[in-house]
Amino acid sequence: MKDSYDVLVIGAGPAGSIAARTAAEKGLDVLLIEKRQEIGDPVRCAEGVSKVYLKKHVEIDNRWICADLNASHIYAPDGTKIEMAEEIAGGEVGYVLERKVFDRALAEQAAEAGAEVRVKTRATGLIIEDDFVKGARLMHLGKEYDVRAKIVIGADGVESKVGRWAGIDTSLKPIDIETCAQYLIAGLNIDQHHCEFYIGNEIAPGGYIWVFPKGGGKANVGIGILGSKTGKFKPRPVDYLNKFLETKFPDARIVEMVFGGVPVSGSIEKTSTNGLMLIGDAARQSDPITGGGILNAMDAGKMAGEAAYTAISAGDVSFEKLEEVYEKPWRATLGHEIDMSLIVKNCFINLSDEDLNSLAYSLKNVKFERMSLLDLLQALFKANKKLLWDLRVLFKDAAKEVVKNKMNAD
Numbered sequence: 001m002k003d004s005y006d007v008l009v010i011g012a013g014p015a016g017s018i019a020a021r022t023a024a025e026k027g028l029d030v031l032l033i034e035k036r037q038e039i040g041d042p043v044r045c046a047e048g049v050s051k052v053y054l055k056k057h058v059e060i061d062n063r064w065i066c067a068d069l070n071a072s073h074i075y076a077p078d079g080t081k082i083e084m085a086e087e088i089a090g091g092e093v094g095y096v097l098e099r100k101v102f103d104r105a106l107a108e109q110a111a112e113a114g115a116e117v118r119v120k121t122r123a124t125g126l127i128i129e130d131d132f133v134k135g136a137r138l139m140h141l142g143k144e145y146d147v148r149a150k151i152v153i154g155a156d157g158v159e160s161k162v163g164r165w166a167g168i169d170t171s172l173k174p175i176d177i178e179t180c181a182q183y184l185i186a187g188l189n190i191d192q193h194h195c196e197f198y199i200g201n202e203i204a205p206g207g208y209i210w211v212f213p214k215g216g217g218k219a220n221v222g223i224g225i226l227g228s229k230t231g232k233f234k235p236r237p238v239d240y241l242n243k244f245l246e247t248k249f250p251d252a253r254i255v256e257m258v259f260g261g262v263p264v265s266g267s268i269e270k271t272s273t274n275g276l277m278l279i280g281d282a283a284r285q286s287d288p289i290t291g292g293g294i295l296n297a298m299d300a301g302k303m304a305g306e307a308a309y310t311a312i313s314a315g316d317v318s319f320e321k322l323e324e325v326y327e328k329p330w331r332a333t334l335g336h337e338i339d340m341s342l343i344v345k346n347c348f349i350n351l352s353d354e355d356l357n358s359l360a361y362s363l364k365n366v367k368f369e370r371m372s373l374l375d376l377l378q379a380l381f382k383a384n385k386k387l388l389w390d391l392r393v394l395f396k397d398a399a400k401e402v403v404k405n406k407m408n409a410d
Helices: 014-025 099-112 161-165 237-248 294-314 319-348 353-362 373-383 389-409
Strands: 004-010 030-033 048-050 065-068 071-075 081-085 094-097 116-118 121-129 132-140 143-154 177-186 194-198 208-215 218-226 253-263 276-278
Touching (some): 004 132, 014 143, 030 099, 030 121, 094 208, 099 116, 143 294, 208 237, 276 294, 276 319
Parallel strands (some): 004 143
Antiparallel strands (some): 121 132, 177 253
């Protein structure tokens, strides 16, 4: 390990690996570190991604595709089923990944692009001089290193320590996080071409249960509920999940289990400072509705890698420069989508099971494959005006997107 690089990326998840690969492809000298000894393990993710958006970043490799989905089935508390075709079902429909293989492949691509990759390497603090982040103190195989860098990229996950060390408040309140539990189960006879979501305050308060097929009779079955809905005197996510399994898949065998948290609060106020950028879960760039964060993380990683090249080439890694080349661009794109999702999330967590049943029933016989997002929103709103009044801003936003896309097409 050298004592200085152009870019130091802390965390080798999808965000960090894409940032490292992008910066290395630009010709920068990059170090990518991961505190665990194996990249991608343990998995803390339902592993579902959109096909279209994934292809923006990587060529699809069947080694890390477990299932190819074409629809999403959503079940209301009373069992009413809504079937959404792939085209409008959102970022969680498309492929189900094998994250242990996928994450490693992304890190390998970063290495092939020229980045140095170090596992079992932990950041223990930042080097800060004259109010600029100048690198980090690292621990690798029992030895300490001071590694200097022109830019540090923090991709170290929820409640980022890297961000806190730089003076950015990355703490989360219980209502801002989904606490999750997931089983990989075997011995199932389920359709491998669609995923399932179950909503309701009785089975998943402030969240949902998911079933994502993984081939060979296996599936990820998990739950995420708002942190404010669980606690000392309330059931834990795993308690709700066990009850669901007993009812839905009584003969399933549990092969693996994982636990974790996902930010659903919208992005933090600040994701950069002098010499430093935050990406992925460290910047709370996951979707507030689904908790999905893989593709947003990859988008942010690419933007941060490009921003690092621009700032370093200009000889200016100040907050003002990073705000110009990273903060403002990602907020205008990813950030806007996250803001819209947060509006939806804040509306839906207050709905009763009766409200959710009403919404589902109004869409029960809708042919989604023929609908645009705007059509979907209008159908929902028309049938449930009182319930969805807080979402009226979304209709204006969706209409603007339709007009903009039409103008671009013309």
